[in-house]
Amino acid sequence: MFGGGGRKRRDEPQSLSQAMQPENPPTGGRSNVTGFDPEGLERAAKAARDLDNSRNAQAAIELIKTQETTKQHEAAAKRAEMDAYAQQMRAQNIEKEADEARKTLDAQTQHDKHRMEYQDQLERKRQVDMLNAQKYMQEEQLKKQEEIAARQEEMRRKTAEYEAELRTKTEIAKARAETEGRIAQERQNHDLILEKVRLEAKEHRDTVLQAITDGGKILGEGLSSYLEDTEKLRNTALTITGIAVGVYTARTSIGVAGRFVEARLGKPSLVRETSRLSAGQFLRQPLASTQRLFGMGRKETDALKGIVLENNLDTQLRKIAVSTANTKKNRAPFRHLLLHGPPGTGKTMFARSLAECSGLDYAILTGGDIAPLGRDAVTELHKLFDWAKTSRKGLLVFVDEADAFLQSRETARISEDQRNALNAFLFRTGTESDQFMVVYASNQPSQFDEAVMDRVDEMVEFRLPGEDERRAMIALYIEKYLLNPPGRLTKKVTTENIADAEIERVVKETEGFSGRAISKLAIAWQAAAYGTEGAVLDRDTFFTTVEHHKKSMLTKEEWLKHAAERAQLLAQDR
Protein backbone atom coordinates (compact mmCIF):
# COMPACT_ATOMS: atom_id res chain seq x y z
CA MET A 1 0.00 0.00 0.00
CA PHE A 2 2.77 2.40 0.98
CA GLY A 3 5.12 0.86 -1.64
CA GLY A 4 3.67 2.80 -4.63
CA GLY A 5 0.80 0.87 -6.11
CA GLY A 6 1.52 -2.61 -7.29
CA ARG A 7 5.29 -2.00 -7.56
CA LYS A 8 7.47 -4.78 -6.27
CA ARG A 9 9.83 -4.13 -3.43
CA ARG A 10 13.51 -3.89 -4.14
CA ASP A 11 14.50 -7.06 -2.28
CA GLU A 12 11.39 -8.99 -3.26
CA PRO A 13 12.31 -12.08 -5.41
CA GLN A 14 11.10 -11.94 -8.98
CA SER A 15 10.68 -15.64 -9.27
CA LEU A 16 10.67 -18.83 -7.27
CA SER A 17 14.25 -19.64 -8.34
CA GLN A 18 15.44 -16.29 -7.01
CA ALA A 19 13.56 -16.92 -3.86
CA MET A 20 15.29 -20.26 -3.47
CA GLN A 21 18.79 -18.83 -4.39
CA PRO A 22 21.09 -18.95 -1.33
CA GLU A 23 22.23 -15.40 -0.44
CA ASN A 24 25.86 -16.39 0.05
CA PRO A 25 26.34 -19.51 -1.92
CA PRO A 26 29.00 -21.79 -0.44
CA THR A 27 32.24 -21.21 -2.23
CA GLY A 28 34.17 -24.33 -1.60
CA GLY A 29 31.63 -27.00 -2.76
CA ARG A 30 30.46 -29.37 -0.10
CA SER A 31 31.89 -28.16 3.11
CA ASN A 32 31.35 -30.15 6.20
CA VAL A 33 32.90 -27.64 8.51
CA THR A 34 29.51 -26.46 9.90
CA GLY A 35 27.82 -29.73 9.20
CA PHE A 36 25.43 -27.94 6.80
CA ASP A 37 24.50 -29.89 3.66
CA PRO A 38 23.94 -27.43 0.76
CA GLU A 39 22.75 -30.10 -1.58
CA GLY A 40 19.18 -29.90 -0.44
CA LEU A 41 19.25 -26.17 -1.01
CA GLU A 42 20.66 -26.57 -4.43
CA ARG A 43 17.98 -29.07 -5.25
CA ALA A 44 15.38 -26.62 -4.08
CA ALA A 45 16.93 -23.82 -6.17
CA LYS A 46 16.92 -26.06 -9.13
CA ALA A 47 13.32 -26.98 -8.53
CA ALA A 48 12.51 -23.29 -8.25
CA ARG A 49 14.26 -22.55 -11.48
CA ASP A 50 12.31 -25.32 -13.03
CA LEU A 51 9.23 -23.81 -11.71
CA ASP A 52 10.21 -20.38 -13.03
CA ASN A 53 10.53 -21.81 -16.35
CA SER A 54 7.24 -23.58 -15.96
CA ARG A 55 4.13 -22.09 -17.60
CA ASN A 56 2.20 -22.12 -14.38
CA ALA A 57 4.68 -20.14 -12.30
CA GLN A 58 2.88 -16.88 -12.77
CA ALA A 59 -0.42 -18.51 -11.85
CA ALA A 60 1.15 -20.03 -8.77
CA ILE A 61 2.44 -16.63 -7.68
CA GLU A 62 -1.00 -15.10 -8.28
CA LEU A 63 -2.47 -17.88 -6.24
CA ILE A 64 -0.06 -17.20 -3.42
CA LYS A 65 -0.89 -13.47 -3.62
CA THR A 66 -4.61 -14.24 -3.55
CA GLN A 67 -4.07 -16.47 -0.58
CA GLU A 68 -2.08 -13.71 1.05
CA THR A 69 -4.89 -11.17 0.42
CA THR A 70 -7.44 -13.61 1.78
CA LYS A 71 -5.32 -14.00 4.90
CA GLN A 72 -5.09 -10.23 5.21
CA HIS A 73 -8.90 -9.97 4.96
CA GLU A 74 -9.28 -12.67 7.53
CA ALA A 75 -6.88 -10.85 9.80
CA ALA A 76 -8.86 -7.60 9.26
CA ALA A 77 -12.10 -9.44 10.05
CA LYS A 78 -10.47 -10.84 13.16
CA ARG A 79 -9.34 -7.37 14.12
CA ALA A 80 -12.84 -5.99 13.61
CA GLU A 81 -14.19 -8.84 15.68
CA MET A 82 -11.66 -8.05 18.37
CA ASP A 83 -12.63 -4.38 18.21
CA ALA A 84 -16.31 -5.30 18.59
CA TYR A 85 -15.41 -7.55 21.46
CA ALA A 86 -13.39 -4.76 23.07
CA GLN A 87 -16.33 -2.40 22.53
CA GLN A 88 -18.68 -4.89 24.18
CA MET A 89 -16.30 -5.29 27.07
CA ARG A 90 -16.14 -1.52 27.48
CA ALA A 91 -19.95 -1.30 27.51
CA GLN A 92 -20.12 -4.07 30.10
CA ASN A 93 -17.53 -2.28 32.19
CA ILE A 94 -19.54 0.95 32.05
CA GLU A 95 -22.68 -0.93 33.13
CA LYS A 96 -20.77 -2.58 35.96
CA GLU A 97 -19.41 0.75 37.08
CA ALA A 98 -22.94 2.28 37.01
CA ASP A 99 -24.15 -0.67 39.01
CA GLU A 100 -21.38 -0.23 41.52
CA ALA A 101 -22.12 3.49 41.76
CA ARG A 102 -25.81 2.77 42.40
CA LYS A 103 -24.95 0.28 45.11
CA THR A 104 -22.57 2.74 46.70
CA LEU A 105 -25.31 5.40 46.61
CA ASP A 106 -27.82 2.99 48.19
CA ALA A 107 -25.36 2.09 50.90
CA GLN A 108 -24.69 5.78 51.48
CA THR A 109 -28.44 6.52 51.72
CA GLN A 110 -28.95 3.62 54.10
CA HIS A 111 -26.06 4.78 56.18
CA ASP A 112 -27.44 8.33 56.26
CA LYS A 113 -30.86 6.97 57.29
CA HIS A 114 -29.36 4.95 60.13
CA ARG A 115 -27.36 7.92 61.19
CA MET A 116 -30.48 10.11 61.24
CA GLU A 117 -32.42 7.47 63.20
CA TYR A 118 -29.64 7.15 65.67
CA GLN A 119 -29.46 10.92 66.04
CA ASP A 120 -33.24 10.98 66.53
CA GLN A 121 -32.99 8.30 69.20
CA LEU A 122 -30.22 10.21 70.89
CA GLU A 123 -32.31 13.37 70.77
CA ARG A 124 -35.35 11.59 72.27
CA LYS A 125 -33.20 10.04 74.94
CA ARG A 126 -31.69 13.41 75.66
CA GLN A 127 -35.14 14.94 76.02
CA VAL A 128 -36.28 12.10 78.28
CA ASP A 129 -33.15 12.53 80.37
CA MET A 130 -33.78 16.24 80.47
CA LEU A 131 -37.39 15.70 81.59
CA ASN A 132 -36.25 13.22 84.24
CA ALA A 133 -33.62 15.63 85.39
CA GLN A 134 -36.18 18.42 85.57
CA LYS A 135 -38.55 16.17 87.47
CA TYR A 136 -35.79 15.16 89.83
CA MET A 137 -34.89 18.82 90.34
CA GLN A 138 -38.51 19.69 91.00
CA GLU A 139 -38.84 16.86 93.49
CA GLU A 140 -35.65 17.93 95.18
CA GLN A 141 -36.90 21.49 95.20
CA LEU A 142 -40.18 20.34 96.69
CA LYS A 143 -38.38 18.30 99.31
CA LYS A 144 -36.22 21.28 100.18
CA GLN A 145 -39.27 23.51 100.41
CA GLU A 146 -40.99 20.98 102.61
CA GLU A 147 -37.91 20.75 104.80
CA ILE A 148 -37.71 24.54 105.02
CA ALA A 149 -41.41 24.70 105.83
CA ALA A 150 -40.96 22.01 108.49
CA ARG A 151 -37.99 23.87 109.95
CA GLN A 152 -39.91 27.12 109.93
CA GLU A 153 -42.86 25.38 111.54
CA GLU A 154 -40.55 23.91 114.18
CA MET A 155 -39.02 27.33 114.83
CA ARG A 156 -42.45 28.90 114.95
CA ARG A 157 -43.59 26.28 117.40
CA LYS A 158 -40.50 26.74 119.57
CA THR A 159 -40.90 30.52 119.44
CA ALA A 160 -44.56 30.19 120.39
CA GLU A 161 -43.66 27.85 123.25
CA TYR A 162 -40.96 30.20 124.40
CA GLU A 163 -43.34 33.14 124.17
CA ALA A 164 -45.99 31.22 126.08
CA GLU A 165 -43.45 30.30 128.72
CA LEU A 166 -42.31 33.92 129.01
CA ARG A 167 -45.91 35.09 129.15
CA THR A 168 -46.69 32.59 131.89
CA LYS A 169 -43.66 33.65 133.87
CA THR A 170 -44.56 37.30 133.44
CA GLU A 171 -48.16 36.63 134.44
CA ILE A 172 -47.04 34.73 137.54
CA ALA A 173 -44.62 37.47 138.47
CA LYS A 174 -47.30 40.11 137.87
CA ALA A 175 -49.88 38.21 139.88
CA ARG A 176 -47.40 37.67 142.67
CA ALA A 177 -46.47 41.36 142.68
CA GLU A 178 -50.10 42.38 142.63
CA THR A 179 -51.01 39.98 145.42
CA GLU A 180 -48.10 41.07 147.51
CA GLY A 181 -49.00 44.72 146.88
CA ARG A 182 -52.64 44.08 147.76
CA ILE A 183 -51.66 42.20 150.92
CA ALA A 184 -49.42 45.05 151.98
CA GLN A 185 -52.12 47.56 151.29
CA GLU A 186 -54.78 45.45 152.99
CA ARG A 187 -52.57 45.25 156.01
CA GLN A 188 -52.18 48.99 155.99
CA ASN A 189 -55.91 49.55 155.59
CA HIS A 190 -56.92 46.80 157.99
CA ASP A 191 -58.41 49.01 160.65
CA LEU A 192 -60.13 51.24 158.18
CA ILE A 193 -61.61 48.24 156.44
CA LEU A 194 -62.79 46.71 159.70
CA GLU A 195 -64.59 49.90 160.55
CA LYS A 196 -66.06 50.11 157.05
CA VAL A 197 -67.27 46.52 157.19
CA ARG A 198 -68.85 47.04 160.52
CA LEU A 199 -70.71 50.11 159.32
CA GLU A 200 -71.80 48.35 156.12
CA ALA A 201 -73.07 45.34 158.10
CA LYS A 202 -75.06 47.57 160.44
CA GLU A 203 -76.57 49.46 157.54
CA HIS A 204 -77.40 46.23 155.76
CA ARG A 205 -78.99 44.77 158.89
CA ASP A 206 -81.16 47.87 159.35
CA THR A 207 -82.20 47.81 155.70
CA VAL A 208 -83.11 44.12 155.80
CA LEU A 209 -85.11 44.48 159.02
CA GLN A 210 -86.97 47.41 157.54
CA ALA A 211 -87.61 45.49 154.34
CA ILE A 212 -88.88 42.45 156.22
CA THR A 213 -91.23 44.58 158.22
CA ASP A 214 -92.53 46.34 155.06
CA GLY A 215 -92.65 43.10 153.07
CA GLY A 216 -94.56 41.25 155.78
CA LYS A 217 -97.03 44.06 155.91
CA ILE A 218 -97.54 44.12 152.09
CA LEU A 219 -97.49 40.32 151.79
CA GLY A 220 -100.04 39.89 154.50
CA GLU A 221 -102.35 42.35 152.84
CA GLY A 222 -101.68 40.95 149.29
CA LEU A 223 -101.99 37.31 150.33
CA SER A 224 -105.29 37.81 151.99
CA SER A 225 -106.68 39.61 148.88
CA TYR A 226 -105.05 36.98 146.57
CA LEU A 227 -106.50 34.01 148.43
CA GLU A 228 -109.87 35.56 148.27
CA ASP A 229 -109.62 35.88 144.38
CA THR A 230 -110.05 32.31 142.75
CA GLU A 231 -109.44 33.66 139.18
CA LYS A 232 -105.95 34.79 140.12
CA LEU A 233 -105.23 31.46 141.78
CA ARG A 234 -106.13 29.52 138.57
CA ASN A 235 -104.02 31.82 136.40
CA THR A 236 -101.05 31.35 138.66
CA ALA A 237 -101.31 27.59 138.48
CA LEU A 238 -101.45 27.70 134.66
CA THR A 239 -98.45 30.03 134.42
CA ILE A 240 -96.33 27.84 136.68
CA THR A 241 -97.20 24.73 134.63
CA GLY A 242 -96.35 26.56 131.38
CA ILE A 243 -93.01 27.65 132.74
CA ALA A 244 -92.18 24.11 133.85
CA VAL A 245 -93.06 22.65 130.43
CA GLY A 246 -91.01 25.39 128.70
CA VAL A 247 -87.97 24.72 130.84
CA TYR A 248 -88.19 20.98 130.20
CA THR A 249 -88.58 21.43 126.42
CA ALA A 250 -85.70 23.89 126.27
CA ARG A 251 -83.47 21.49 128.18
CA THR A 252 -84.31 18.58 125.89
CA SER A 253 -83.85 20.66 122.74
CA ILE A 254 -80.52 21.95 123.91
CA GLY A 255 -79.40 18.36 124.55
CA VAL A 256 -80.46 17.21 121.08
CA ALA A 257 -78.97 20.28 119.41
CA GLY A 258 -75.77 19.73 121.36
CA ARG A 259 -75.52 16.20 120.03
CA PHE A 260 -76.00 17.46 116.48
CA VAL A 261 -73.47 20.22 116.85
CA GLU A 262 -71.05 17.62 118.10
CA ALA A 263 -71.81 15.36 115.12
CA ARG A 264 -71.40 18.28 112.76
CA LEU A 265 -68.14 19.38 114.26
CA GLY A 266 -66.84 15.83 114.11
CA LYS A 267 -67.61 15.37 110.40
CA PRO A 268 -64.34 14.51 108.66
CA SER A 269 -63.24 16.94 105.97
CA LEU A 270 -62.95 14.11 103.46
CA VAL A 271 -66.69 13.56 103.46
CA ARG A 272 -68.27 15.60 100.69
CA GLU A 273 -71.84 14.65 101.30
CA THR A 274 -73.55 12.63 103.96
CA SER A 275 -77.01 11.63 105.02
CA ARG A 276 -76.00 11.91 108.67
CA LEU A 277 -77.71 14.86 110.26
CA SER A 278 -75.85 18.11 110.67
CA ALA A 279 -76.66 21.00 112.99
CA GLY A 280 -77.32 23.29 110.01
CA GLN A 281 -79.78 20.81 108.55
CA PHE A 282 -81.46 20.36 111.89
CA LEU A 283 -81.96 24.10 112.25
CA ARG A 284 -83.20 24.44 108.66
CA GLN A 285 -85.59 21.47 108.72
CA PRO A 286 -86.24 20.64 112.36
CA LEU A 287 -89.31 18.52 111.70
CA ALA A 288 -87.88 16.42 108.87
CA SER A 289 -84.60 16.04 110.74
CA THR A 290 -86.33 14.87 113.90
CA GLN A 291 -88.33 12.37 111.88
CA ARG A 292 -85.18 11.11 110.25
CA LEU A 293 -83.38 10.96 113.56
CA PHE A 294 -85.97 8.71 115.05
CA GLY A 295 -86.60 6.81 111.80
CA MET A 296 -90.13 8.15 111.58
CA GLY A 297 -90.05 9.37 107.96
CA ARG A 298 -91.36 7.44 104.97
CA LYS A 299 -88.71 4.92 104.08
CA GLU A 300 -87.94 4.23 100.42
CA THR A 301 -88.22 0.56 99.65
CA ASP A 302 -87.31 0.43 95.98
CA ALA A 303 -83.54 0.65 95.69
CA LEU A 304 -83.75 1.26 91.97
CA LYS A 305 -86.45 3.91 91.94
CA GLY A 306 -85.69 6.37 89.14
CA ILE A 307 -82.72 4.32 87.93
CA VAL A 308 -83.10 2.77 84.51
CA LEU A 309 -80.98 -0.31 83.99
CA GLU A 310 -80.84 -3.30 81.72
CA ASN A 311 -82.67 -6.33 83.07
CA ASN A 312 -79.73 -8.44 84.27
CA LEU A 313 -78.13 -5.55 86.08
CA ASP A 314 -81.45 -4.61 87.59
CA THR A 315 -81.86 -8.11 89.02
CA GLN A 316 -78.30 -8.23 90.35
CA LEU A 317 -78.65 -4.85 92.07
CA ARG A 318 -81.99 -5.71 93.61
CA LYS A 319 -80.42 -8.83 95.14
CA ILE A 320 -77.58 -6.74 96.52
CA ALA A 321 -80.04 -4.26 98.04
CA VAL A 322 -82.04 -7.01 99.74
CA SER A 323 -78.95 -8.77 101.05
CA THR A 324 -77.52 -5.47 102.40
CA ALA A 325 -80.75 -4.69 104.23
CA ASN A 326 -80.77 -8.18 105.75
CA THR A 327 -77.09 -7.92 106.64
CA LYS A 328 -77.88 -4.78 108.58
CA LYS A 329 -80.87 -6.33 110.29
CA ASN A 330 -78.87 -9.40 111.32
CA ARG A 331 -75.83 -7.36 112.33
CA ALA A 332 -73.67 -9.49 110.06
CA PRO A 333 -70.50 -8.09 108.49
CA PHE A 334 -71.11 -5.95 105.42
CA ARG A 335 -69.87 -6.91 101.97
CA HIS A 336 -67.84 -4.36 100.02
CA LEU A 337 -68.84 -3.53 96.45
CA LEU A 338 -67.10 -2.27 93.37
CA LEU A 339 -69.27 -0.43 90.83
CA HIS A 340 -67.40 0.14 87.60
CA GLY A 341 -68.23 1.53 84.21
CA PRO A 342 -68.26 4.76 82.19
CA PRO A 343 -69.12 8.08 83.86
CA GLY A 344 -72.75 9.07 84.31
CA THR A 345 -74.23 5.57 84.23
CA GLY A 346 -75.85 5.62 87.67
CA LYS A 347 -73.20 4.31 90.07
CA THR A 348 -73.56 7.11 92.61
CA MET A 349 -77.33 7.06 92.25
CA PHE A 350 -77.42 3.39 93.09
CA ALA A 351 -75.04 3.70 96.05
CA ARG A 352 -77.20 6.45 97.60
CA SER A 353 -80.37 4.57 96.99
CA LEU A 354 -78.84 1.38 98.37
CA ALA A 355 -77.95 3.15 101.60
CA GLU A 356 -81.40 4.64 101.90
CA CYS A 357 -83.23 1.38 101.28
CA SER A 358 -81.11 -0.67 103.61
CA GLY A 359 -81.53 1.85 106.41
CA LEU A 360 -77.88 2.90 106.39
CA ASP A 361 -76.39 6.36 106.48
CA TYR A 362 -74.15 7.22 103.58
CA ALA A 363 -71.05 9.33 103.17
CA ILE A 364 -69.60 10.23 99.81
CA LEU A 365 -65.92 10.92 99.33
CA THR A 366 -63.86 11.39 96.19
CA GLY A 367 -60.57 9.66 95.55
CA GLY A 368 -59.17 12.87 94.08
CA ASP A 369 -59.50 14.66 97.44
CA ILE A 370 -56.95 12.45 99.15
CA ALA A 371 -53.75 13.37 97.30
CA PRO A 372 -53.96 17.15 97.95
CA LEU A 373 -54.12 16.45 101.70
CA GLY A 374 -50.49 15.33 101.59
CA ARG A 375 -49.32 13.88 104.86
CA ASP A 376 -52.61 14.84 106.55
CA ALA A 377 -54.41 12.25 104.45
CA VAL A 378 -53.58 9.48 106.91
CA THR A 379 -55.05 11.42 109.83
CA GLU A 380 -58.14 12.32 107.82
CA LEU A 381 -58.72 8.72 106.82
CA HIS A 382 -58.48 7.56 110.41
CA LYS A 383 -60.91 10.33 111.35
CA LEU A 384 -63.28 9.13 108.66
CA PHE A 385 -63.32 5.54 109.85
CA ASP A 386 -63.57 6.57 113.51
CA TRP A 387 -66.54 8.71 112.55
CA ALA A 388 -68.03 5.84 110.53
CA LYS A 389 -67.91 3.66 113.63
CA THR A 390 -70.02 6.14 115.60
CA SER A 391 -72.96 5.80 113.21
CA ARG A 392 -75.96 4.31 114.94
CA LYS A 393 -77.45 3.03 111.71
CA GLY A 394 -74.27 1.80 110.03
CA LEU A 395 -72.56 3.77 107.28
CA LEU A 396 -72.17 3.18 103.57
CA VAL A 397 -68.86 4.80 102.60
CA PHE A 398 -69.01 5.58 98.90
CA VAL A 399 -65.56 6.20 97.37
CA ASP A 400 -66.15 7.87 94.03
CA GLU A 401 -63.29 7.97 91.46
CA ALA A 402 -61.60 5.41 93.65
CA ASP A 403 -58.83 4.72 91.11
CA ALA A 404 -57.41 8.20 91.76
CA PHE A 405 -56.50 7.14 95.27
CA LEU A 406 -56.33 3.36 95.31
CA GLN A 407 -53.86 2.92 92.45
CA SER A 408 -51.50 0.00 92.49
CA ARG A 409 -48.42 0.51 94.63
CA GLU A 410 -46.45 -1.64 92.19
CA THR A 411 -47.06 0.01 88.86
CA ALA A 412 -48.31 3.51 89.47
CA ARG A 413 -45.98 6.29 90.42
CA ILE A 414 -47.46 7.34 93.72
CA SER A 415 -45.92 9.63 96.25
CA GLU A 416 -44.86 8.59 99.73
CA ASP A 417 -47.87 10.38 101.25
CA GLN A 418 -50.28 8.62 98.92
CA ARG A 419 -48.68 5.29 99.73
CA ASN A 420 -49.12 5.97 103.44
CA ALA A 421 -52.73 7.00 102.89
CA LEU A 422 -53.38 3.83 100.92
CA ASN A 423 -51.80 1.74 103.65
CA ALA A 424 -53.97 3.46 106.26
CA PHE A 425 -57.05 2.78 104.16
CA LEU A 426 -56.09 -0.86 103.72
CA PHE A 427 -55.48 -1.16 107.44
CA ARG A 428 -58.91 0.19 108.31
CA THR A 429 -60.73 -1.95 105.76
CA GLY A 430 -58.73 -5.12 106.32
CA THR A 431 -61.21 -6.87 108.62
CA GLU A 432 -64.92 -7.43 108.20
CA SER A 433 -67.09 -4.79 109.75
CA ASP A 434 -70.73 -4.56 110.74
CA GLN A 435 -70.45 -0.80 111.12
CA PHE A 436 -69.64 0.30 107.62
CA MET A 437 -69.59 -0.99 104.09
CA VAL A 438 -67.36 0.44 101.39
CA VAL A 439 -68.68 0.93 97.88
CA TYR A 440 -65.99 1.82 95.37
CA ALA A 441 -66.86 3.48 92.05
CA SER A 442 -64.35 3.67 89.27
CA ASN A 443 -64.01 4.13 85.53
CA GLN A 444 -60.68 2.28 85.49
CA PRO A 445 -60.74 -0.46 88.12
CA SER A 446 -57.83 -2.25 86.45
CA GLN A 447 -55.55 0.32 88.07
CA PHE A 448 -56.55 -0.73 91.58
CA ASP A 449 -54.01 -2.02 94.00
CA GLU A 450 -54.12 -5.77 94.42
CA ALA A 451 -54.94 -5.48 98.12
CA VAL A 452 -57.91 -3.22 97.36
CA MET A 453 -59.20 -5.73 94.84
CA ASP A 454 -58.88 -8.36 97.52
CA ARG A 455 -61.23 -6.38 99.75
CA VAL A 456 -63.96 -6.23 97.11
CA ASP A 457 -66.65 -8.87 97.63
CA GLU A 458 -68.81 -8.18 94.60
CA MET A 459 -68.29 -6.33 91.36
CA VAL A 460 -71.03 -4.72 89.29
CA GLU A 461 -70.54 -3.37 85.81
CA PHE A 462 -72.60 -0.37 84.67
CA ARG A 463 -72.73 0.01 80.88
CA LEU A 464 -73.90 2.83 78.63
CA PRO A 465 -77.67 2.50 78.18
CA GLY A 466 -78.90 0.45 75.23
CA GLU A 467 -81.84 1.39 73.01
CA ASP A 468 -84.56 0.19 75.42
CA GLU A 469 -82.93 1.86 78.39
CA ARG A 470 -82.53 5.12 76.46
CA ARG A 471 -86.22 5.04 75.55
CA ALA A 472 -87.16 4.55 79.20
CA MET A 473 -84.76 7.28 80.36
CA ILE A 474 -86.01 9.80 77.79
CA ALA A 475 -89.57 9.12 78.90
CA LEU A 476 -88.53 9.40 82.54
CA TYR A 477 -86.76 12.72 82.09
CA ILE A 478 -89.41 14.22 79.80
CA GLU A 479 -91.88 13.46 82.55
CA LYS A 480 -89.54 14.81 85.22
CA TYR A 481 -88.39 18.03 83.57
CA LEU A 482 -91.09 18.89 81.02
CA LEU A 483 -94.46 17.45 81.89
CA ASN A 484 -94.35 17.21 85.67
CA PRO A 485 -91.41 19.18 86.99
CA PRO A 486 -90.90 18.90 90.74
CA GLY A 487 -91.85 21.87 92.90
CA ARG A 488 -95.15 23.69 93.06
CA LEU A 489 -93.79 26.84 91.43
CA THR A 490 -91.99 25.18 88.52
CA LYS A 491 -93.85 25.79 85.29
CA LYS A 492 -94.90 22.82 83.16
CA VAL A 493 -93.71 22.72 79.56
CA THR A 494 -96.15 22.39 76.69
CA THR A 495 -94.88 20.20 73.87
CA GLU A 496 -95.96 20.84 70.29
CA ASN A 497 -95.92 18.14 67.60
CA ILE A 498 -93.80 15.81 69.68
CA ALA A 499 -95.20 12.31 69.64
CA ASP A 500 -93.90 8.73 69.71
CA ALA A 501 -92.24 8.99 66.29
CA GLU A 502 -90.19 11.99 67.43
CA ILE A 503 -89.19 10.28 70.65
CA GLU A 504 -88.19 7.19 68.68
CA ARG A 505 -85.95 9.32 66.45
CA VAL A 506 -84.25 10.79 69.52
CA VAL A 507 -83.78 7.28 70.94
CA LYS A 508 -81.83 6.38 67.77
CA GLU A 509 -79.86 9.62 67.72
CA THR A 510 -78.74 9.39 71.32
CA GLU A 511 -76.74 6.22 70.85
CA GLY A 512 -73.61 6.46 73.00
CA PHE A 513 -75.23 8.89 75.45
CA SER A 514 -74.87 8.14 79.16
CA GLY A 515 -77.74 8.49 81.64
CA ARG A 516 -76.25 11.81 82.70
CA ALA A 517 -76.12 13.05 79.09
CA ILE A 518 -79.78 12.13 78.61
CA SER A 519 -80.84 13.90 81.78
CA LYS A 520 -78.85 16.96 80.68
CA LEU A 521 -80.58 16.80 77.31
CA ALA A 522 -83.95 16.91 79.04
CA ILE A 523 -82.81 19.88 81.11
CA ALA A 524 -81.71 21.60 77.89
CA TRP A 525 -85.20 20.99 76.41
CA GLN A 526 -86.69 22.54 79.51
CA ALA A 527 -84.36 25.56 79.28
CA ALA A 528 -85.19 26.00 75.60
CA ALA A 529 -88.90 25.92 76.40
CA TYR A 530 -88.53 28.43 79.22
CA GLY A 531 -86.91 30.75 76.68
CA THR A 532 -90.26 31.06 74.90
CA GLU A 533 -93.46 32.82 75.76
CA GLY A 534 -95.67 30.28 77.54
CA ALA A 535 -92.92 27.61 77.97
CA VAL A 536 -93.51 25.81 74.68
CA LEU A 537 -91.19 23.19 73.19
CA ASP A 538 -91.78 22.71 69.48
CA ARG A 539 -90.58 19.91 67.21
CA ASP A 540 -87.74 21.91 65.61
CA THR A 541 -86.28 23.04 68.92
CA PHE A 542 -86.63 19.48 70.17
CA PHE A 543 -84.36 18.13 67.42
CA THR A 544 -81.99 21.12 67.25
CA THR A 545 -81.24 20.66 70.94
CA VAL A 546 -80.39 16.99 70.32
CA GLU A 547 -78.11 17.97 67.42
CA HIS A 548 -76.36 20.53 69.56
CA HIS A 549 -75.84 17.98 72.30
CA LYS A 550 -74.42 15.44 69.91
CA LYS A 551 -71.92 17.97 68.58
CA SER A 552 -70.81 18.88 72.09
CA MET A 553 -70.38 15.21 72.89
CA LEU A 554 -68.22 14.64 69.81
CA THR A 555 -66.05 17.62 70.70
CA LYS A 556 -65.63 16.30 74.23
CA GLU A 557 -64.70 12.86 72.91
CA GLU A 558 -62.08 14.43 70.60
CA TRP A 559 -60.55 16.32 73.50
CA LEU A 560 -60.50 13.23 75.64
CA LYS A 561 -58.83 11.28 72.84
CA HIS A 562 -56.13 13.92 72.49
CA ALA A 563 -55.61 14.01 76.24
CA ALA A 564 -55.28 10.21 76.32
CA GLU A 565 -52.76 10.28 73.46
CA ARG A 566 -50.73 12.95 75.19
CA ALA A 567 -50.75 10.95 78.40
CA GLN A 568 -49.62 7.85 76.51
CA LEU A 569 -46.77 9.76 74.87
CA LEU A 570 -45.69 11.13 78.21
CA ALA A 571 -45.77 7.64 79.69
CA GLN A 572 -43.66 6.33 76.80
CA ASP A 573 -41.12 9.11 77.23
CA ARG A 574 -40.81 8.20 80.86
Ligand SMILES: Nc1ncnc2c1ncn2[C@@H]1O[C@H](COP(=O)(O)OP(=O)(O)OP(=O)(O)O)[C@@H](O)[C@H]1O
Ligand atom coordinates in the same frame (compact mmCIF):
# COMPACT_ATOMS: atom_id res chain seq x y z
N1 LIG B 1 -79.18 4.46 84.90
C1 LIG B 1 -79.65 5.70 85.05
N2 LIG B 1 -80.98 5.91 85.13
C2 LIG B 1 -81.45 7.15 85.29
N3 LIG B 1 -80.68 8.24 85.37
C3 LIG B 1 -79.36 8.10 85.30
C4 LIG B 1 -78.78 6.81 85.14
N4 LIG B 1 -77.46 6.96 85.10
C5 LIG B 1 -77.21 8.26 85.23
N5 LIG B 1 -78.34 8.96 85.36
C6 LIG B 1 -78.44 10.43 85.51
O1 LIG B 1 -77.11 10.91 85.53
C7 LIG B 1 -76.81 11.56 86.76
C8 LIG B 1 -75.44 11.15 87.23
O2 LIG B 1 -75.41 9.78 87.59
P1 LIG B 1 -74.38 9.20 88.64
O3 LIG B 1 -73.79 10.31 89.42
O4 LIG B 1 -75.03 8.09 89.36
O5 LIG B 1 -73.30 8.63 87.64
P2 LIG B 1 -71.92 7.91 88.02
O6 LIG B 1 -71.92 6.63 87.28
O7 LIG B 1 -71.73 7.87 89.47
O8 LIG B 1 -70.91 8.92 87.33
P3 LIG B 1 -69.40 9.27 87.73
O9 LIG B 1 -68.57 8.06 87.44
O10 LIG B 1 -69.08 10.40 86.81
O11 LIG B 1 -69.41 9.66 89.16
C9 LIG B 1 -77.89 11.11 87.71
O12 LIG B 1 -78.17 12.12 88.64
C10 LIG B 1 -79.06 10.87 86.79
O13 LIG B 1 -79.73 12.08 86.52
